[in-house]
Structures are given as C-alpha cells and as structure tokens.
Amino acid sequence: MGLLGTCLGTKFSLAPRTLRTVGAKNVVWGALTKMLRCTASSLLLLSSTAFAQDLVAPTNTTVTDQDDWIGILIQSANGSSYGPLEDLIVEVPDHVPFETLPRLGLEVDAIDVTPLLAFENQRFNYRPPQALQPGQHQLRLIEVTLDGDVVERGSWDFTVSSEAAIADNGPDESDASISATNAVEFSQRLADKGFEDTPARGQVSGGGYADAAYSHGQWSVTNNANYLIETQKDRAVSGRGFDLGEYTFNTRFDDEDFFGQVALGHQSLNTDSFIMSNYSRRGLSASLGSGDELLSVTGFSFHPESVVGSENITGLNDSDNRLMGFQATAHPVPAWGKDFSVTGVYYSGKGTEGGVGIGGDSNTNQGDGWSVIAERLLFERSVKITGQFARSNFEQSGVVLGDDEVSGDAWSLALSYTPFQAEEIAGQYLNLTLGGRYERVDTFFSSLANSSLAADRDSLLLYSDLYWGNISANAQGLYQTNNVDDLSGLPTDSLLSLQFTGSYYPTIEPPAEDETDWLGQPYLNLNIGAVDNERVETPEDYFGGSTDNSHLSVTLGGGSSYGAWGWQISETFARFLDRTDASSDTKSYFTDVSANWTISDAVQLSGGVQWGLFTDTDADTRTHNVNVNLGVQAEILPETLRTSLNYNLNLLTGDGDTPDNTVANGEIEWTILPPTENNVGIALAFQGLLENKDGNGDTSIDGTDWQLFSVLRVSAPISY
Amino acid sequence: MIANSVKSLSRHILLLAIACMATFTTGAQANIVGVTTAPGSAQVAVPNGSAVTFTWQVRRANTTRSPIQTITSNAGTLEIGGTVVATISTVLSQINNTPANLATTEIISETLVVPRNVAFQMARNADLTVIYRRTFDDGSGFTSSGSIRLVPSTGSSVPLGIRRLDLFFEDQSRVKVLPSGAGLAALADLNFDGSGTAQFEWQIAEPSSTRGALVFRRLQVFRRSLAGRGRVTLKSPPLPTTSQGLYIVRLIATDPEFNFSPPELKYFVVPRSEATTAPAGQRVVLSGPAEGALLTGKTEFSWQRTPGAAVYQLEIYPVRPDAPVSPGKVQSIGGELLIDPDELAKQPITGIVLPSDENKTSLQRYSLARLDPGRTYLWRVKAIAGNGAVIGLSPLRQISIDR
Known part of the structure; x- marks a missing residue:
C-alpha cells in the first residue's frame, strides 16, 4: 500500500516500495501518468479561495543535506484552530519532481493516512473519517527516498477545537441522517415428520434496526432502536406479534467550557462499583460536565429489571420497580490533573432483579446505597492506588420472623506497581506488574443496582503479571474467609486459591513459500488452578457438616493459524476431592479440537470435536461425552445463490447413558433481487432440519424427525 | 379459631x-x-x-x-x-x-x-x-x-449449585437485530454456591427450527471449575449469523442442573446491505498474520470485510501489563488475549487507515520506524462507518518486531 489519491472520482494507488523493481515501475509510471492527467484537469478547477488560504510553516522539521524542500500546511478556515472534521491540506512546492510524489506519505497522530489522501492542485487533502478530539494533534509529511531512507518533509502541531467546527459549518448548517434495515419473512412448512409440538404451517417473522442522527452546531441527537415481528407469540421477545426491542435516544450539547447530555432508553452509566454495576438498563439520565472532563455529574432513574418491548417504554412507568440516584466524578486536585479522581454514586429505589435473560434468584427488595471511589496514579503512573467504600441499606421482602431491614458495608483497597515497563532484560523486553487487593464485603451487603455481586467475603488477592519477550504469565493467590458479620450459629470457612496462566508464542521466521508455511505460527497456553476449602471455625452444637475439599484443574492448549486456516487443541484435567464425603470425589478429562478453513471467498469450513470422560470415584461410575460440530458455507453463484449446512452429534455413553442425538440443518437461498439503498430486496429460500434420536435400547425414543420450509424474504434498507 | x-x-x-x-x-x-x-x-x-x-x-x-x-x-x-x-x-x-x-x-x-x-x-x-x-x-x-x-x-460449604444466571450479548443488550455475517457472542454471568466442576452446553435454535418445532443444537460442550468467589462470567463461541431469521441462544448446565428455567436470548438476522448504517458491536475477523508472528516490512495484515464499514484503521499498541482478571470479567481460554478494551483507549503507537474496499495492507517504512526492535506489540483492526462511528473491532493479536 502506498499513496492513494482520488481525482474527479478516479482512484489510483501507488506503491513506493515497488519503485525498486522494473516491472513495478511500469505500474507506477502508469499511475503517475494517470495522476498527471488528473492534476492537469484539476488545475482548471482551482478554487480562488484555496489560493487565498494562509500557509503554516512546519515545526520540528529536521532538514538534511538531501532536503531541498518542505511541505506547507494550509491554514485552517478560521485561521487558528481546526474543526474536528475539517480537511487538512498540505501543499507540495511546485519544484518538487513529479516522480517524488508517489513516495510521499502523510501521518496524523502517527497513523498513516496516505491511502485516504486526495491529490489535487499540488496539494494533498485529508478529510478525517472520524472527528478528531479537541486538543493538540500532529501532522507529518514523509518521503521514502529511492535508497529507502525516511526523510521528513514537514511536521506540524495543530489544534482542534469544537468551536472551529461551528465556524466552518456556519450557524445555520445542520446535518441529519436516518437509516434502517428491515426484513420480513413469510414461511410455510412444506412437510414434516415426527415432531409433536409444531405451530401453524404459515408463519411471519421479521426484524429491523434503525439509526437516526441529527446535528446542528453544538447540538447532536442520536437514536437507535430495533424491533421484531413474530406470529408465534411464545417466541416473540415480549409476547406481542410486533414490538420494540431495545432503544436509545441521546441528545448532547458540547461547548468548550461544558457539556450536557440527556439519554432515554437502554444505557449504562459506565461505572463498576460495589453499589452499582455497569449493566445496561432502561431509563432516563441527564449529565452535565466541564469541557475538560475534570468534573461531571449524572442523575438517573432506571428500571432495575432487564426489560424489552414497548410496555413500560421509558422504564419509569412502574413506581414499584424504579431506581433513582446520581453519580459524580471529579479530579479535585488541579496539580494532579487526571492522575487523581474521586467518584461517588448514590441510589435509592425498590424492585425486582429479574427480567429478560435472567434466571434463578429473583429477589425483591427496596433500599438505598452509596459508594465513593478514589484513584491515584503516582510515579509516572507506575503506581496505582484505588480505595472504595460502599454502604447498602435494604429491606428484604417476605420476612415473617424478625426485622426485615439490614445494612451492610463493603470496602476495598488496591495497589499495583509496575517496576518494569519495556525494560530490556537478557535481550528481551520485560513488563512486570505486581499488585494486591484487599476486599471486605459484609454478609448482608446487597444492592438492587448490582445484583450479581458476591457478598460475604473477606479476601486478600496478590498477583503478578509478566510479559517477557514471547512469554506472558499471570499468577495470583487468593485467601478468603466468609461469615464476615461473624453471625453466631454459622460456621466460618476459608478458601485458598492459586491460579497460574501462561502463554508462549514462539517467534518463527516466516518460512519460504511452498515449504512449511502451512504450519503457521503456533502458540501454547497453560492454565493451572488449585483451590482448597477448609473449615476455620465451627460454632458449638453446630448441626451441619464440615468443609474440607480441594479442587485441581490443569489445561494445556495450543494451536496455530496461518492465513485462511487455523486449528487449536486443548486438554483439561480436573479433580475434585471431598474429604468429608459429603459429596463424591470426581475426576474428569476433556479434549477439545477445532479447526476452520476459508478455502476461498466463496467456501468456508469449520469443525470441532469435544470428548470428555467423567469419573465418580466414590460411586465407581464413568461417563463419556462426545460432541461433534461441522459447518460449511458456500456461495455457489456470487451474490445470487448460496448455501449453508450444519451438523451436530452428541453422544453420552457409559454410566448415566442418555439418548444419542444428531441434528442437521441447512439452507439454500436464491437472491432474486438484492437489497439496495431505498430499494426492496427479495429472496427465496428452502430450509430444513433433521433430528435423529437413538435411545440405545429404549426403542420408544428411537426415531428421526424432520421439517422442511419454504421462505420468502423481503427486505427494505432505507437511508436518507 | x-x-x-x-x-x-x-x-x-x-x-x-x-x-x-x-x-x-x-x-x-x-x-x-x-x-x-x-x-x-x-x-x-x-x-x-x-x-x-x-x-x-x-x-x-x-x-x-x-x-x-x-x-x-x-x-x-x-x-x-x-x-x-x-x-x-x-x-x-x-x-x-x-x-x-x-x-x-x-x-x-x-x-x-x-x-x-x-x-x-x-x-x-x-x-x-x-x-x-x-x-x-x-x-x-x-x-x-x-x-x-x-x-x-455459608456459601462455600454447600454442594455446588448455580443460583443465578444473567445472559446478555457483548454490548450488554438482551435482544439484537443484526446483518448477516456480523460477529456476535453471548455472555453468561453466573452466581454459584459451593465448589466443584460443572458441565455446560451453549445451545442454539436456528431459523430452521424457530419457525417450526423448536430444536436446539449444541454449539459447545465444556466443563468449568467453579470455586471461591461465587461469580464467574462465561463467553459463548461465535454465534451463527449466516442465515436470516430468528435465533434463540441459551446456556444449559447439565451437571449440576439448573433449578430454574434457563433464560434465553433472541436475535434476528437481516440481510446485509451496504446501503444502511451497520450496527455497532460487530467483530472484525482477522486473517493474518498469525498470533505472535514476526513483523517485517513484508508482513501483510489482512481481515474479512465488515458490513457498513467506510474505512478500516489498523492500530498497533504496546503490550502493557494487565490487571488480573477480576470477578465478572470475561475469562476466555484459547488464543485470545485477556486485555480490557479500556486499556487501549489511548492513542496507538502507529497504524494505517484504508478505504473499505481494501482489507489488507503492509506497514510503510516510516510506520515501522516507530516500533522498537525486539519488542512485542498488540494489533487490531477497527471498522469505521461513514458517519465516523466505530462499528466493529477485531480481537487483539500479538506481533513481535524483528531484532
């Protein structure tokens, strides 16, 4: 890849490295000729305003003997700073030889942007595909000489500000876009055999997602939503034939001094503390902060359950299921800048913790909680200290006996130190971090805003992370006790966990083609975990059993990948030993082999085999499990006719034998009319599924069931 | 009375x-x-x-x-x-x-x-x-x-049992509509009591069954040690998005079994169309070079195309020490590196941007000059839509610089 420019809609690509070869020169000269024609044409289209722009002298440019020219950065539209999406234009002096142009490159913040450059009127023009962040940026013009040396032809520091964008766009200019992809399927079950629980033969299902954006000056609005159609209501996302899935409506105002934002729908507060997890919830939030992001405050009101659908569309309709609160982050010490931050969170509310995608424990309670997190970075950020304290107060529902209100605290202190950051040791670069974290979460600590938090633990974690050349290793030791509230009548158990994870990526010189390159680049992984649970303290007259068990797990894996194909294998051994005989001692072996191969752009294969042996040494039983997956995808006629096939075999033999199960499904699709912007697409497909069960002697289970469908697909992509 | x-x-x-x-x-x-x-x-x-x-x-x-x-x-x-x-x-x-x-x-x-x-x-x-x-x-x-x-x-002295299962997609959503070929994976946040080894299955019902009799096939069967902290997050293998239609994905525990109905996630695959803005959260599939490869001037970076992308940005980052995987973080086994994406929020050391019709490139000499010989780096590819939104990311791979 080398220079790539566009001229009057024509693209051309030049590869500086190929200048060294005669054959390549012809290509380059062809492209140069093309460029020359474009340049000549463009000269006729020169804009007078372009010539009127000011020029910026380069900074930090080292001029060598062979440097006889430097590039010129055209000044921004407002003369001082650039807008986030404003074009960056670098002019090459007229006397620069034409054959030099293909050997030039442009970097923005060390990223090579040459492939996106347009060349016109002796100027390279770069339009950022993403808005540049407000602040300082660097632009660099480079030449790769015929000798292969890199010569800097200009380096500029420039400032981007959001106000500059406003000036560029003009006060009345605005930008809006909307796009949606929609699809509906009309299916008919043509034939079937064996299945008992089948719905009506004709079904309609569909889905779509829409994005809309609008910006005007400092204001921007972004929305997105998805929606589904399903005539089988028990398979619809909310039990309705047509319903909204999830959505977000976001409005933001940006000023140099402050920003404001209001978000409605599914959102995350981007926080992760004892009191509040970063899970997405439906609700409303409003944020206000300083332009330099040193201070921000967010008020929120969320539904504690995970919800989809249009019922309770704001997430705020049910006062018995609602959380309210705020989060504030500040960097209160100006001298420390962003190296010191304090974040506080408070919530209050009541509700249930279940919802879509959640199974099991679904507690209902009400209460409130708060947490404060302080983080400090020291010694060139090689030391990080984090402290957190949280308190929860909640009222447990359904309590008959005793008080239903309880409070709990949680706090942690973490320290990490990086003594080696890219230090060369024994010829290899070494990165090493050492750290520790102490956590104490009370037995009754519970937050409706963090349902998955594991409470009742007093733990100390020590760890090290090492990257040394091609070796990486993580080791950690954890000691933990429970019954943190020291409840009488409850035992106290301890847990000691030692974990090690290591990887080795041997550096292999790229082999010559047609030899052993298919072996690819290998890697090895090793995971070892050992856990020991023991009883620390047993209360007097305790009626329950003791705790004394250990667990060991070792996984050795490896694989290799090269271009279009790759494979991996892993072997896991696990042993569980219960010295109290409350549960069985077990051993298991598990082997996993998988591979994928992209034969061509049109054909892809994938497959894997998993084999497991599970032994209950107390009961002297052995169970074998085999799972096989194969898949193939093929495009028979490009963008017209394609097919896919999946095969799955699952066997469970030995003690605890279960029926063998085979599932195969496939599809062939003919695209009659491909969907294009604002035009309907139509496709016809045939799908089938076959399931075979073998009862291994129980003939009542034996049998093969199958079903076959025809599907008419209509899609409508919309974009404005 | x-x-x-x-x-x-x-x-x-x-x-x-x-x-x-x-x-x-x-x-x-x-x-x-x-x-x-x-x-x-x-x-x-x-x-x-x-x-x-x-x-x-x-x-x-x-x-x-x-x-x-x-x-x-x-x-x-x-x-x-x-x-x-x-x-x-x-x-x-x-x-x-x-x-x-x-x-x-x-x-x-x-x-x-x-x-x-x-x-x-x-x-x-x-x-x-x-x-x-x-x-x-x-x-x-x-x-x-x-x-x-x-x-x-206490939680550690009872037999192993799964108390709660929270299923969601990687972007924390619970229902998705996405174009065919887009990358997708589900996460399962488990709370458990006791300790031991549990066996799980990721199962999927594809359009060939969701429009008729519902049949799940096993995507992956695996055992996982559960001990200690009472919480773990499991990640599914890549979910199929080839055929259009409704899919249902779930995680089943076969030993010990759940004591509750397993929750399910639904997603609907629509035709891929370059005309519309692709949704965020797609996975850019890397083709080469391989994990841990040696980077030279001839090394070609390549990846599969991402629907809706206007440009691709290849980024190279230094390998930096990573915090241990804390409870609730994704713990994957295999070639994928355990790096919190937030660690990569800062500016890359170098890289290159390409228009969407190009999905392979090598680095120029001046970009290579920014990398230290003998050192190891991480690289990834970012897919950016026409409106500037990042709609896809590849997993990270390691690459070493020749001495």
Missing part, C-alpha cells in the same frame, strides 16, 4: 393413633405409617439461599386395600423456630402398586430451592431450628408428616 385448632389437633391425634395401631396390629387397614428423609438434615447457604436435594421415605404398613394407590403431598412448609415462614406449593405424587399384605417404603425425591427471604431469616435467626415439613396422603384418608432439618451454612 380455637375450635378449629382443637379440631385439627384432635384429627392429628386420631391419625397418629390409627398409624400406631397399624404398626402393631397384624392385618390392620392403615397404610402410611411414617415419613422420614434421607439425609436427615441438609445445609443451606445463607443469606442468599440454595437448593437442597433429598428423598422422602414414606413407609407403608401391611394393607388389605387395593394395591394401586397414589401417595400425594400438595405442599411443604418452611418453619423457623416453629413459625411457618414460607409455603412451598410444589406437589409431590407417586403411584404405589405394591401387592397387598406387604410393608414397603416409597422413595420420593425432591429438590427444594430455599427462597432468599427464608435464607435471610435463617441467617438472622441462626440459633433457631429450621425444618421443612410435608404431609403425605395415601388417598384413603391416612396421612403422615415428616420433616428434614435445614442447617444454615
């Missing part, structure tokens, strides 16, 4: 007397004579609650009645210190066809999920005795009660 209590007490005394007579009288008419459990006690994790599995042993005396009878218990009660704190309305029933004149013991299994509010009260009243009681009826008027003692314990 008092009259009812007296009446109930009288009835129980009468039944007890009849049961005793049946025990000691040959040829008596009585049937159920006693109910016990095995084991006699079980530990329950507090204050969150856990499941206990045990058997009711219903003893029948000799009978001259019809041998085919149904033994039933309509509900059980949880009592703390003699106070009923909850009623479990699960019906237990077993048909008995023992020949007449034979004393037998019927075995009925039950898995009791102790509700969280009961476990909460057990923890707050740990000095009081907790029992779970059931009354069995043989259908002919004879009843007998039995109970198991529940002992409050």
Whole structure:
C-alpha cells in the first residue's frame, strides 16, 4: 500500500516500495501518468479561495543535506484552530519532481493516512473519517527516498477545537441522517415428520434496526432502536406479534467550557462499583460536565429489571420497580490533573432483579446505597492506588420472623506497581506488574443496582503479571474467609486459591513459500488452578457438616493459524476431592479440537470435536461425552445463490447413558433481487432440519424427525 | 379459631393413633405409617439461599386395600423456630402398586430451592431450628408428616449449585437485530454456591427450527471449575449469523442442573446491505498474520470485510501489563488475549487507515520506524462507518518486531 489519491472520482494507488523493481515501475509510471492527467484537469478547477488560504510553516522539521524542500500546511478556515472534521491540506512546492510524489506519505497522530489522501492542485487533502478530539494533534509529511531512507518533509502541531467546527459549518448548517434495515419473512412448512409440538404451517417473522442522527452546531441527537415481528407469540421477545426491542435516544450539547447530555432508553452509566454495576438498563439520565472532563455529574432513574418491548417504554412507568440516584466524578486536585479522581454514586429505589435473560434468584427488595471511589496514579503512573467504600441499606421482602431491614458495608483497597515497563532484560523486553487487593464485603451487603455481586467475603488477592519477550504469565493467590458479620450459629470457612496462566508464542521466521508455511505460527497456553476449602471455625452444637475439599484443574492448549486456516487443541484435567464425603470425589478429562478453513471467498469450513470422560470415584461410575460440530458455507453463484449446512452429534455413553442425538440443518437461498439503498430486496429460500434420536435400547425414543420450509424474504434498507 | 385448632389437633391425634395401631396390629387397614428423609438434615447457604436435594421415605404398613394407590403431598412448609415462614406449593405424587399384605417404603425425591427471604431469616435467626415439613396422603384418608432439618451454612460449604444466571450479548443488550455475517457472542454471568466442576452446553435454535418445532443444537460442550468467589462470567463461541431469521441462544448446565428455567436470548438476522448504517458491536475477523508472528516490512495484515464499514484503521499498541482478571470479567481460554478494551483507549503507537474496499495492507517504512526492535506489540483492526462511528473491532493479536 502506498499513496492513494482520488481525482474527479478516479482512484489510483501507488506503491513506493515497488519503485525498486522494473516491472513495478511500469505500474507506477502508469499511475503517475494517470495522476498527471488528473492534476492537469484539476488545475482548471482551482478554487480562488484555496489560493487565498494562509500557509503554516512546519515545526520540528529536521532538514538534511538531501532536503531541498518542505511541505506547507494550509491554514485552517478560521485561521487558528481546526474543526474536528475539517480537511487538512498540505501543499507540495511546485519544484518538487513529479516522480517524488508517489513516495510521499502523510501521518496524523502517527497513523498513516496516505491511502485516504486526495491529490489535487499540488496539494494533498485529508478529510478525517472520524472527528478528531479537541486538543493538540500532529501532522507529518514523509518521503521514502529511492535508497529507502525516511526523510521528513514537514511536521506540524495543530489544534482542534469544537468551536472551529461551528465556524466552518456556519450557524445555520445542520446535518441529519436516518437509516434502517428491515426484513420480513413469510414461511410455510412444506412437510414434516415426527415432531409433536409444531405451530401453524404459515408463519411471519421479521426484524429491523434503525439509526437516526441529527446535528446542528453544538447540538447532536442520536437514536437507535430495533424491533421484531413474530406470529408465534411464545417466541416473540415480549409476547406481542410486533414490538420494540431495545432503544436509545441521546441528545448532547458540547461547548468548550461544558457539556450536557440527556439519554432515554437502554444505557449504562459506565461505572463498576460495589453499589452499582455497569449493566445496561432502561431509563432516563441527564449529565452535565466541564469541557475538560475534570468534573461531571449524572442523575438517573432506571428500571432495575432487564426489560424489552414497548410496555413500560421509558422504564419509569412502574413506581414499584424504579431506581433513582446520581453519580459524580471529579479530579479535585488541579496539580494532579487526571492522575487523581474521586467518584461517588448514590441510589435509592425498590424492585425486582429479574427480567429478560435472567434466571434463578429473583429477589425483591427496596433500599438505598452509596459508594465513593478514589484513584491515584503516582510515579509516572507506575503506581496505582484505588480505595472504595460502599454502604447498602435494604429491606428484604417476605420476612415473617424478625426485622426485615439490614445494612451492610463493603470496602476495598488496591495497589499495583509496575517496576518494569519495556525494560530490556537478557535481550528481551520485560513488563512486570505486581499488585494486591484487599476486599471486605459484609454478609448482608446487597444492592438492587448490582445484583450479581458476591457478598460475604473477606479476601486478600496478590498477583503478578509478566510479559517477557514471547512469554506472558499471570499468577495470583487468593485467601478468603466468609461469615464476615461473624453471625453466631454459622460456621466460618476459608478458601485458598492459586491460579497460574501462561502463554508462549514462539517467534518463527516466516518460512519460504511452498515449504512449511502451512504450519503457521503456533502458540501454547497453560492454565493451572488449585483451590482448597477448609473449615476455620465451627460454632458449638453446630448441626451441619464440615468443609474440607480441594479442587485441581490443569489445561494445556495450543494451536496455530496461518492465513485462511487455523486449528487449536486443548486438554483439561480436573479433580475434585471431598474429604468429608459429603459429596463424591470426581475426576474428569476433556479434549477439545477445532479447526476452520476459508478455502476461498466463496467456501468456508469449520469443525470441532469435544470428548470428555467423567469419573465418580466414590460411586465407581464413568461417563463419556462426545460432541461433534461441522459447518460449511458456500456461495455457489456470487451474490445470487448460496448455501449453508450444519451438523451436530452428541453422544453420552457409559454410566448415566442418555439418548444419542444428531441434528442437521441447512439452507439454500436464491437472491432474486438484492437489497439496495431505498430499494426492496427479495429472496427465496428452502430450509430444513433433521433430528435423529437413538435411545440405545429404549426403542420408544428411537426415531428421526424432520421439517422442511419454504421462505420468502423481503427486505427494505432505507437511508436518507 | 380455637375450635378449629382443637379440631385439627384432635384429627392429628386420631391419625397418629390409627398409624400406631397399624404398626402393631397384624392385618390392620392403615397404610402410611411414617415419613422420614434421607439425609436427615441438609445445609443451606445463607443469606442468599440454595437448593437442597433429598428423598422422602414414606413407609407403608401391611394393607388389605387395593394395591394401586397414589401417595400425594400438595405442599411443604418452611418453619423457623416453629413459625411457618414460607409455603412451598410444589406437589409431590407417586403411584404405589405394591401387592397387598406387604410393608414397603416409597422413595420420593425432591429438590427444594430455599427462597432468599427464608435464607435471610435463617441467617438472622441462626440459633433457631429450621425444618421443612410435608404431609403425605395415601388417598384413603391416612396421612403422615415428616420433616428434614435445614442447617444454615455459608456459601462455600454447600454442594455446588448455580443460583443465578444473567445472559446478555457483548454490548450488554438482551435482544439484537443484526446483518448477516456480523460477529456476535453471548455472555453468561453466573452466581454459584459451593465448589466443584460443572458441565455446560451453549445451545442454539436456528431459523430452521424457530419457525417450526423448536430444536436446539449444541454449539459447545465444556466443563468449568467453579470455586471461591461465587461469580464467574462465561463467553459463548461465535454465534451463527449466516442465515436470516430468528435465533434463540441459551446456556444449559447439565451437571449440576439448573433449578430454574434457563433464560434465553433472541436475535434476528437481516440481510446485509451496504446501503444502511451497520450496527455497532460487530467483530472484525482477522486473517493474518498469525498470533505472535514476526513483523517485517513484508508482513501483510489482512481481515474479512465488515458490513457498513467506510474505512478500516489498523492500530498497533504496546503490550502493557494487565490487571488480573477480576470477578465478572470475561475469562476466555484459547488464543485470545485477556486485555480490557479500556486499556487501549489511548492513542496507538502507529497504524494505517484504508478505504473499505481494501482489507489488507503492509506497514510503510516510516510506520515501522516507530516500533522498537525486539519488542512485542498488540494489533487490531477497527471498522469505521461513514458517519465516523466505530462499528466493529477485531480481537487483539500479538506481533513481535524483528531484532
């Protein structure tokens, strides 16, 4: 890849490295000729305003003997700073030889942007595909000489500000876009055999997602939503034939001094503390902060359950299921800048913790909680200290006996130190971090805003992370006790966990083609975990059993990948030993082999085999499990006719034998009319599924069931 | 009220007397004579609650009645210190066809999920005795009660059990509509008690079954050690998005089994169209170079195209120390690196941007010059839509610079 420019809609690509070869020169000269024609044409289209722009002298440019020219950065539209999406234009002096142009490159913040450059009127023009962040940026013009040396032809520091964008766009200019992809399927079950629980033969299902954006000056609005159609209501996302899935409506105002934002729908507060997890919830939030992001405050009101659908569309309709609160982050010490931050969170509310995608424990309670997190970075950020304290107060529902209100605290202190950051040791670069974290979460600590938090633990974690050349290793030791509230009548158990994870990526010189390159680049992984649970303290007259068990797990894996194909294998051994005989001692072996191969752009294969042996040494039983997956995808006629096939075999033999199960499904699709912007697409497909069960002697289970469908697909992509 | 209590007490005394007579009288008419459990006690994790599995042993005396009878218990009660704190309305029933004149013991299994509010009260009243009681009826008027003692314990001393499962996609959504070929994976956040090795299955129902009889196929079967912190996050293999239509994905535990209906996630695949803005969260599939490869001027970076991308940005970052995987973080096994994406929020050391019609490139000499010989780096590819939104990211791969 080398220079790539566009001229009057024509693209051309030049590869500086190929200048060294005669054959390549012809290509380059062809492209140069093309460029020359474009340049000549463009000269006729020169804009007078372009010539009127000011020029910026380069900074930090080292001029060598062979440097006889430097590039010129055209000044921004407002003369001082650039807008986030404003074009960056670098002019090459007229006397620069034409054959030099293909050997030039442009970097923005060390990223090579040459492939996106347009060349016109002796100027390279770069339009950022993403808005540049407000602040300082660097632009660099480079030449790769015929000798292969890199010569800097200009380096500029420039400032981007959001106000500059406003000036560029003009006060009345605005930008809006909307796009949606929609699809509906009309299916008919043509034939079937064996299945008992089948719905009506004709079904309609569909889905779509829409994005809309609008910006005007400092204001921007972004929305997105998805929606589904399903005539089988028990398979619809909310039990309705047509319903909204999830959505977000976001409005933001940006000023140099402050920003404001209001978000409605599914959102995350981007926080992760004892009191509040970063899970997405439906609700409303409003944020206000300083332009330099040193201070921000967010008020929120969320539904504690995970919800989809249009019922309770704001997430705020049910006062018995609602959380309210705020989060504030500040960097209160100006001298420390962003190296010191304090974040506080408070919530209050009541509700249930279940919802879509959640199974099991679904507690209902009400209460409130708060947490404060302080983080400090020291010694060139090689030391990080984090402290957190949280308190929860909640009222447990359904309590008959005793008080239903309880409070709990949680706090942690973490320290990490990086003594080696890219230090060369024994010829290899070494990165090493050492750290520790102490956590104490009370037995009754519970937050409706963090349902998955594991409470009742007093733990100390020590760890090290090492990257040394091609070796990486993580080791950690954890000691933990429970019954943190020291409840009488409850035992106290301890847990000691030692974990090690290591990887080795041997550096292999790229082999010559047609030899052993298919072996690819290998890697090895090793995971070892050992856990020991023991009883620390047993209360007097305790009626329950003791705790004394250990667990060991070792996984050795490896694989290799090269271009279009790759494979991996892993072997896991696990042993569980219960010295109290409350549960069985077990051993298991598990082997996993998988591979994928992209034969061509049109054909892809994938497959894997998993084999497991599970032994209950107390009961002297052995169970074998085999799972096989194969898949193939093929495009028979490009963008017209394609097919896919999946095969799955699952066997469970030995003690605890279960029926063998085979599932195969496939599809062939003919695209009659491909969907294009604002035009309907139509496709016809045939799908089938076959399931075979073998009862291994129980003939009542034996049998093969199958079903076959025809599907008419209509899609409508919309974009404005 | 008092009259009812007296009446109930009288009835129980009468039944007890009849049961005793049946025990000691040959040829008596009585049937159920006693109910016990095995084991006699079980530990329950507090204050969150856990499941206990045990058997009711219903003893029948000799009978001259019809041998085919149904033994039933309509509900059980949880009592703390003699106070009923909850009623479990699960019906237990077993048909008995023992020949007449034979004393037998019927075995009925039950898995009791102790509700969280009961476990909460057990923890707050740990000095009081907790029992779970059931009354069995043989259908002919004879009843007998039995109970198991529940002992409050900590989460680490009960048998391994999954208490809660939270399924969501990588972008934390619970329902998705996405174009065909887009990358997708599900995450399962598990809360568990006890320790041991559990076996799981990621299962998928594809459009060829969701529009008819529902059939799940196994995407992956795996065992996972669960110990210690009571929480772990599991990641699914890449979910299929080739065919259009409705998909349902779920995680099933086969050993030990869930004591609740497994939750499901639904997603719908629509045709891929370059005309529309692609949704965020796609996975850019890397083709080469391989993990840990040696970077030279000839090394070609390549990846599969991402729907909706306007440009690709290849980024190179230094390998930096990573914090250990904390509870709740994704822990994947294989070639994928465990790096928190937030660690990569800063500016890359170098890289290159390409228009969307190019999905392979090598680095220029001036870009290579920014990298230190002998050092290891991470690289990834970012897909950017025409409106500047990042709609896809590749996993990270390591690459080393020749000395």
